[in-house]
Amino acid sequence: MGPLIVTLEETKLWLRVEHSDEDALIESFIAAAEELVEGILRFPLSEFEVSIPEAIKYAVFFTVSKFYEERNELNMEEINSVLKALLFSYRKVDW
Structure with a gap:
C-alpha cells in the first residue's frame, strides 16, 4: 500500500477531533479503511x-x-453495504 489518500489532518477535521492523543490510532484506521476500499x-x-x-x-x-466512533460495536455488513454503494461506479468486475 502506498501513501494514504487522505491526510490525518483531513480525517481529524471530518471526525471533529482536535487533540493529538489518538493520531496513531486514526492513522491505522485510515490505512485499514483504504485497504477495505481497495x-x-x-x-x-x-x-x-x-x-x-x-x-x-x-x-x-x-x-x-x-471505526473510530463504533469501534466496540462495529457492523461490518453495514460498512460494506455503504462502501459498495459509494464505490459502485468505480468498481472493476474482478481483480
Missing part, C-alpha cells in the same frame, strides 16, 4: 494517476468514522 474497488488506489475522486475519499472518511 478490496471493494478490486484495484489499488494507486491506479488513480491524477486525482482521487471525492466519492472514494468520502468512502474512506465514512469508514474511518465508523
Whole structure:
C-alpha cells in the first residue's frame, strides 16, 4: 500500500477531533479503511494517476468514522453495504 489518500489532518477535521492523543490510532484506521476500499474497488488506489475522486475519499472518511466512533460495536455488513454503494461506479468486475 502506498501513501494514504487522505491526510490525518483531513480525517481529524471530518471526525471533529482536535487533540493529538489518538493520531496513531486514526492513522491505522485510515490505512485499514483504504485497504477495505481497495478490496471493494478490486484495484489499488494507486491506479488513480491524477486525482482521487471525492466519492472514494468520502468512502474512506465514512469508514474511518465508523471505526473510530463504533469501534466496540462495529457492523461490518453495514460498512460494506455503504462502501459498495459509494464505490459502485468505480468498481472493476474482478481483480
